[in-house]
Amino acid sequence: MRMQKRTIEWRDGTVRTIDQSRLPWETAILEMKSCSDVAEAIKTMKIRGAPLLGVAAAFALALTAYHSKRKSRKELVQELEKAAEILRSTRPTGVNLFWAVDRILAKAREFSGSAEALAAFVVEEAKKIADEDAAANHMIGKFGAELIRDGDVILTHCNAGALATVEYGTALGVIRAAWEQGKRIRVIATETRPKLQGARLTTYELKRDGIPVTLITDSMVGYVMYKRLVSKVVVGADRIVKDAVINKIGTFTVAVLAKEHGIPFYVAAPKSTFDLTHNSADVIIEERKPEEVTQIGSLRIAAEGVDALNPAFDITPIEYVTAIICESGILYKKDFDKFK
Amino acid sequence: MRMQKRTIEWRDGTVRTIDQSRLPWETAILEMKSCSDVAEAIKTMKIRGAPLLGVAAAFALALTAYHSKRKSRKELVQELEKAAEILRSTRPTGVNLFWAVDRILAKAREFSGSAEALAAFVVEEAKKIADEDAAANHMIGKFGAELIRDGDVILTHCNAGALATVEYGTALGVIRAAWEQGKRIRVIATETRPKLQGARLTTYELKRDGIPVTLITDSMVGYVMYKRLVSKVVVGADRIVKDAVINKIGTFTVAVLAKEHGIPFYVAAPKSTFDLTHNSADVIIEERKPEEVTQIGSLRIAAEGVDALNPAFDITPIEYVTAIICESGILYKKDFDKFK
Numbered sequence: 038m039r040m041q042k043r044t045i046e047w048r049d050g051t052v053r054t055i056d057q058s059r060l061p062w063e064t065a066i067l068e069m070k071s072c073s074d075v076a077e078a079i080k081t082m083k084i085r086g087a088p089l090l091g092v093a094a095a096f097a098l099a100l101t102a103y104h105s106k107r108k109s110r111k112e113l114v115q116e117l118e119k120a121a122e123i124l125r126s127t128r129p130t131g132v133n134l135f136w137a138v139d140r141i142l143a144k145a146r147e148f149s150g151s152a153e154a155l156a157a158f159v160v161e162e163a164k165k166i167a168d169e170d171a172a173a174n175h176m177i178g179k180f181g182a183e184l185i186r187d188g189d190v191i192l193t194h195c196n197a198g199a200l201a202t203v204e205y206g207t208a209l210g211v212i213r214a215a216w217e218q219g220k221r222i223r224v225i226a227t228e229t230r231p232k233l234q235g236a237r238l239t240t241y242e243l244k245r246d247g248i249p250v251t252l253i254t255d256s257m258v259g260y261v262m263y264k265r266l267v268s269k270v271v272v273g274a275d276r277i278v279k280d281a282v283i284n285k286i287g288t289f290t291v292a293v294l295a296k297e298h299g300i301p302f303y304v305a306a307p308k309s310t311f312d313l314t315h316n317s318a319d320v321i322i323e324e325r326k327p328e329e330v331t332q333i334g335s336l337r338i339a340a341e342g343v344d345a346l347n348p349a350f351d352i353t354p355i356e357y358v359t360a361i362i363c364e365s366g367i368l369y370k371k372d373f374d375k376f377k
Numbered sequence: 378m379r380m381q382k383r384t385i386e387w388r389d390g391t392v393r394t395i396d397q398s399r400l401p402w403e404t405a406i407l408e409m410k411s412c413s414d415v416a417e418a419i420k421t422m423k424i425r426g427a428p429l430l431g432v433a434a435a436f437a438l439a440l441t442a443y444h445s446k447r448k449s450r451k452e453l454v455q456e457l458e459k460a461a462e463i464l465r466s467t468r469p470t471g472v473n474l475f476w477a478v479d480r481i482l483a484k485a486r487e488f489s490g491s492a493e494a495l496a497a498f499v500v501e502e503a504k505k506i507a508d509e510d511a512a513a514n515h516m517i518g519k520f521g522a523e524l525i526r527d528g529d530v531i532l533t534h535c536n537a538g539a540l541a542t543v544e545y546g547t548a549l550g551v552i553r554a555a556w557e558q559g560k561r562i563r564v565i566a567t568e569t570r571p572k573l574q575g576a577r578l579t580t581y582e583l584k585r586d587g588i589p590v591t592l593i594t595d596s597m598v599g600y601v602m603y604k605r606l607v608s609k610v611v612v613g614a615d616r617i618v619k620d621a622v623i624n625k626i627g628t629f630t631v632a633v634l635a636k637e638h639g640i641p642f643y644v645a646a647p648k649s650t651f652d653l654t655h656n657s658a659d660v661i662i663e664e665r666k667p668e669e670v671t672q673i674g675s676l677r678i679a680a681e682g683v684d685a686l687n688p689a690f691d692i693t694p695i696e697y698v699t700a701i702i703c704e705s706g707i708l709y710k711k712d713f714d715k716f717k
Binding site for chain 1: 584600691
């Protein structure tokens with residue numbers, strides 16, 4: 038398997054990641070020393086991608102523990118709970134962040150030992166979450182690649198790549214694994230307005246790896262399918278609930294078009310994205326500021342003062358999904374029934 | 378009916394129009410004195426919108442005739458034929474330009490009289506085409522408004538407004554007419570990447586008229602329909618053939634989503650857009666330069682050197698269309714059978 042520097046790393050009380058808001062123009066490293074540094078980077082989407090948000094939140098708690106001055110285990114747990122609140126208030130839709138925070142908090146509460154030992158434990162647990170994410174992505178790639186045939190043209194939306202995870206990627210992990218197996222595939226990447234993750238991040242990642250990629254606007258998805266230029270769709274997920282896949286705004290549009298054209302629609306996501314105690318009606322769809330729609334960078338693109346909607350995610354009912362690829366294997370429609 | 382300055386005007390050997398590439402930032406008037414001035418403005422999309430392209434081409438021939446130094450009728454006809462070739466080579470997909478050029482050329486060839494009289498005739502014929510377009514739009518508005526109910530939220534794609542025509546608009550003509558009848562309606566405008574006609578032009582036009590409008594990205598169409606925020610879709614057309622409506626890229630995606638959600642999908646277009654001697658397979662879909670996708674304004678939004686597709690239009694099979702609104706009335710599915 039190809040070696041790759043991780044998207045996020047722990048280094049002695051500092052968390053280092055790539056500032057994704059500056060790609061593809063600049064590869065700037067962001068160094069974070071506190072939970073609020075991480076929370077701010079999440080809110081402003083310098084860090085994004087559901088699995089990465091889980092790992093980033095885990096490292097944020099690790100930073101809190103590592104730099105804590107608290108003398109007792111109990112005080113440190115309280116400090117971690119406060120940090121958890123800050124993290125939970127960043128972005129409401131993706132579940133991995135909540136999952137990682139809950140996992141660390143639950144273990145911290147059960148921990149018996151000194152504050153110092155707990156701090157070391159939290160750092161180790163966060164590193165473990167990062168390692169597990171990396172391993173999950175490689176397994177997703179392995180399973181998912183079985184679905185990909187030589188000659189396939191795979192459409193993907195947003196960025197579910199190495200940049201959205203610790204390394205390798207979910208949807209792009211599937212594509213990478215198929216490519217590494219020698220399958221001659223091509224990728225169509227949607228630009229993914231408003232934040233342009235497809236244009237900025239997916240083309241950057243694939244070009245770096247030498248995987249052929251063609252960029253289209255979101256408005257062209259119907260046309261490329263009508264023209265029979267797409268054989269499969271593979272996307273990531275921000276939360277998988279009993280009845281739906283919640284993912285980047287535009288995913289549902291792609292799913293409807295795939296169904297209309299009889300094109301398989303695959304979702305690739307680690308189990309940390311699964312939230313099978315909830316339905317789509319329970320999920321808060323984050324509404325971001327309208328300026329992300331009325332402006333591109335600093336350029337206003339609409340009449341002054343115009344209203345805009347800006348839901349960051351949409352809801353794809355599970356009926357539209359051909360299969361979900363996770364680190365345990367491939368789940369087909371018959372398996373979704375067990376979600377309910 | 379509300380008075381409105383026309384989008385394009387003839388003034389003694391000069392054609393004046395709004396430079397649409399500079400909206401909404403600046404209302405700059407473009408003065409054109411020759412056929413090649415007009416052809417250049419069409420190629421660079423300073424002038425755009427199928428009905429307006431028809432009128433602009435007619436005025437381009439009027440400029441040729443008006444400024445001609447030819448002494449004989451025959452020579453002038455030859456000069457007009459050359460000008461027609463330049464116009465036909467600008468943009469291949471919309472049919473109104475071809476229709477207008479053919480109409481004037483056919484009449485010029487049959488004309489018996491001096492070169493001077495022919496020149497005057499061509500100018501009058503071009504003005505007539507402009508007047509007919511204005512009248513057609515108002516009739517489209519009148520018929521189309523019957524389909525719109527109080528409280529409707531109408532989604533429109535691209536700009537099929539006053540700016541795409543001589544005045545009033547086709548899809549936006551329907552919306553204007555309903556609004557002028559006192560129906561309390563709202564509009565959702567898709568931004569329409571890559572050239573952002575929805576963001577730049579539709580919000581500008583509607584805001585100027587005080588009609589409530591909300592901007593969304595093209596990727597949000599599925600979500601707003603899923604959320605039941607849309608009651609009807611009304612779009613324009615660049616060419617209506619026997620089996621399909623050809624319109625701005627993204628239209629087909631909207632049509633598929635409308636069908637999936639049981640939302641009526643209306644096309645508003647004058648009969649100069651009808652090309653019922655052809656099928657969709659006969660139509661050349663214009664491919665514009667990839668930089669319109671990989672850049673927004675001067676900002677590169679993708680990895681350097683990435684490939685991009687840029688079809689300017691897509692094909693919506695007629696089965697997806699609920700009705701076509703033209704100046705003669707409303708055509709329903711049963712009427713489409715007569716196209717074949």
